[in-house]
């Protein structure tokens with residue numbers, strides 16, 4: 001990787017967004033906690049200091065070591081970063097008289113500043129702070145103000161050090177990406193070479209060297225990450241990649257056969273394993289949500305283990321882990337403690353398997369995984385698929401699971417999802433699905449009284465599944481889908497639409 005930017009994180013909710021914006025400029029970057037920076041900084045061509053929930057005046061304020069950075073490399077401080085540079089290099093930060101949250105407009109943009117090239121007065125920026133820079137640091141020149149914040153941007157003379165109080169990474173800062181581009185490309189002189197094609201070429205070459213003639217096993221889930229990971233590995237080692245696609249009996253209607261065919265069409269060395277009966281037997285009588293999850297996870301490991309044993313001499317386990325799963329995060333509630341989220345797509349394998357792990361997507365954000373997939377020619381339908389949970393319909397059938405209930409929910413889900421596709425709504429929704437509720441209610445069909453099941457439809461918009469809001473689907477659409485479900489799915493006489501946001505509700509009902 002030729003280009004490389006370091007983002008030092010102080011715990012801001014926006015740090016990952018900075019990284020995504022930098023990557024969108026085709027510049028590679030990594031996020032590191034301010035208190036655990038890389039030892040060798042020589043490969044970094046620029047450094048960005050993130051925002052933070054802390055005040056620089058607080059006792060527990062994060063203090064980075066900038067001795068090898070400030071004045072030595074192009075440096076950009078954002079929000080907390082800007083305040084830190086002011087407070088510690090001869091300026092002053094104090095409580096602001098007016099707290100600025102949300103939209104603001106620039107009232108001053110100093111002319112002739114390469115950093116603000118293409119940014120105009122009145123340009124909208126996004127603020128989120130209660131402290132303000134009362135006095136600029138030594139050698140600083142003010143380059144931007146808003147109506148309420150005089151020192152909204154400054155530069156330190158004789159250095160490539162820049163600082164802005166607003167957040168360029170947030171879409172509401174309309175020229176934010178331009179500012180990042182000015183800083184990274186025009187000022188730091190970084191080449192924009194981090195492209196999906198370049199990633200594929202380097203990754204495949206590296207995988208070839210790393211894996212040689214070794215065999216790799218990979219569990220495909222039908223989702224974007226495992227599919228893109230498999231495609232990269234396949235390009236590198238061909239038939240030595242052994243993919244396993246397990247039917248846990250809780251997939252969507254026809255999903256096992258359709259997706260398996262798709263994988264075979266892509267030339268992958270894939271084995272479809274229909275373990276539906278084994279999963280349903282193990283789940284028999286279990287109605288507790290956590291209990292069901294545990295059973296599904298355990299049976300998956302057992303099935304995967306049995307299948308892996310059939311691949312002789314396998315040395316590696318391929319996984320579709322992506323960058324947000326491995327970023328070391330700074331705790332937002334303070335303290336220098338860094339926690340690392342570890343991620344096992346296959347739910348943790350038995351130690352005795354002793355496989356080494358290979359994770360070709362570990363450096364990518366989800367949107368980059370899709371772009372890499374597209375550059376390798378994967379079908380847009382596959383890359384645009386909604387997320388689907390590992391335990392599948394098992395956590396959408398409330399209460400105990402039977403084959404009859406699975407079939408019923410598969411039909412309902414099929415009508416809903418197909419309906420979204422036909423109405424051109426599928427790509428506008430982040431995730432959608434149906435839940436089979438453990439209640440019967442009274443209805444009337446023809447002259448008959450019915451006493452049948454109720455299903456809930458859920459469609460949400462989200463960016464990462466951490467927070468979500470329900471989608472305002474057109475009434476006409478809901479009306480048609482509801483009619484279709486009640487007319488076509490035997491055993492269902494009532495359809496409701498879930499209008500809860502996350503938080504406090506979750507996306508899945510179990």
Ligand code: XMP
Pocket residue numbers: 293387388389390391431465466502505506507508509
């Ligand atoms: P919740 O229900 O926690 O879901 O709001 C957030 C996102 O995670 C998915 N999800 C899972 N995915 N294994 C998975 O692979 C799981 O056990 C699991 N549980 C929830 C859910 O579909 C949503 O996209």
